[in-house]
Amino acid sequence: MTALLEVTNITAGYGDGPAILDGAHLTVVPGKVHCIIGPNGAGKSTLLKAICGMLKIRKGDVVLKGERLNGLRPDQILRKGICFVPQERALFPKMTVRENLRMGGFILGNAKELDRSVDAILDRFPILRERANQHAGTMSGGQQQTLAMARTLIIRPDIVMLDEPSLGLAPKIVQEMFSIMKMMSEEGVTVLLVEQNALMGLKNSDIGVVLDLGRTLIEGPAADVLADPRIQELYLGGRKAA
Amino acid sequence: MAQFIQVLILGLALGGVIALMGSGLSLVFGVMRIVNLAHPSLIIAGAYVAYWAFKLWGIDPIVMLPVAALILAGIGVLLYRLMFEKEAKSARYSEMTVLLTFALAMMVEGLLGAFFTNTQRVTSPDYATDAFFLGDIFIPKGQLYAGIVSLVIIGALALFLKYSRMGYAIRATTQNRDAAELLGVNVNLVSVVAFAIGIGLAGAAGALVSFVFSFFPAKQWEWIAMLMSVVVLGGMGSILGTVVAAFSLSVIAAFVGTWVGATWSTMTFFLALFVILLIRPEGLFGEKPEMA
Ligand SMILES: Nc1ncnc2c1ncn2[C@@H]1O[C@H](COP(=O)(O)OP(=O)(O)O)[C@@H](O)[C@H]1O
């Protein structure tokens, strides 16, 4: 299968600081759930930020459907069809659920089209429809994460990147989040997520990527990654996560 | 009882103008985290625009209001470009902006004093000294008109923030700047626009203030404390909060002024600021300040 997004050996860091990523690569295939795992501080979040244009890429390439994305601003990358939900979920706490969804389509410009899009999303997520006029900040963690994920769908992106969507959620709710991701991928939205809990992340994904010290260590079908002895070493023995 | 109602009405009548005076300050703080200490001095600049237009050409200050607002909005764009744009990325942004706006306040006062002297001024259209009578109770026309115009402007601002695309962008930037940027909001443009609107509101408030209060350049120091207490009580950045706080404090000040003594009326605001900061720094409608 041809790659949708190809990240080749990128180097990136914050401002003029040291390179946090050095030799990170990634192949994203359409319609699959990809899970990036790795110890704390490995550079997982940094990788997502580099892809979405929040950090300058010093070396290497990010290529979406044959087009180089290096140097584009976050809003330009969003227009290319890559949507990023950072770890903090990036909601507007004092805007209603509906207003948050409308912000998801801020770049669309056409108000009618935006309203249709928002309504379609509310139909698909009854819990959000129920709370459409409630402030986002008053919802539970799971509902907020659902909103953050649903909001990415407004612009019909090709790729949705999620940084630790399970953070701070009860196990049962985490399962719900994974079902939403699965549903998204079945509808043709490719998912790229970062997960702290390697076992749970890999079990719920198609493709696994292991990142350590800013470079890609292993990349392949999630089941293979799960069985890789290096995973055992990284997570169970040897160097402990910080 | 009649006196109670009379004082209540006088307090309410001033609440609207005070809310308008505070709304621009609140908006600028919400979007840019700038505590604009120069806001009252810019209100006074707007008041001079209305004063001279009336004095020289007999133009009604309410008619002059949009002009004062536009002139000040233009000054706002210039000030933003000159003073704040390059500070936006500075790690010491908050200290810098406090110092910059303080310096600006002094400079505006100096300039106004140089041009217009420190004589007390008040614009005097007929209605400024006239009143409606309801039995024993009187409603000063000037304050009533100023209050109504203020509420219309604040209402328009609220509708703009609630429904327009730029309004969405401004609210989103206020609540979560990084998230707004990620979703494609040009936060730099939002900052310029919000600053221009904020200073434009100072100009609009100035036109009304010019016939409600007497003013001179150094009057800004009294108003700074008054407006600070209003926006802090309202919850910095919340327009609705600013309105509620302005009316509450204005009414309280009116009662204090009548029953305790006129000098204590302004003290109400200073004391309120002090007490609010001690017991509820997030104000009525604001979020708890982050303890980092
Ligand atoms: N805003 C930042 N400025 C400077 N360094 C940062 C910043 N964010 C993260 N880092 C550094 O980058 C490294 C990788 O961080 P991160 O990508 O967040 O790791 P992970 O998501 O894998 O836990 C860490 O050493 C961290 O200290």
Ligand SMILES: [Mg+2]
């Ligand atoms: Mg992280």
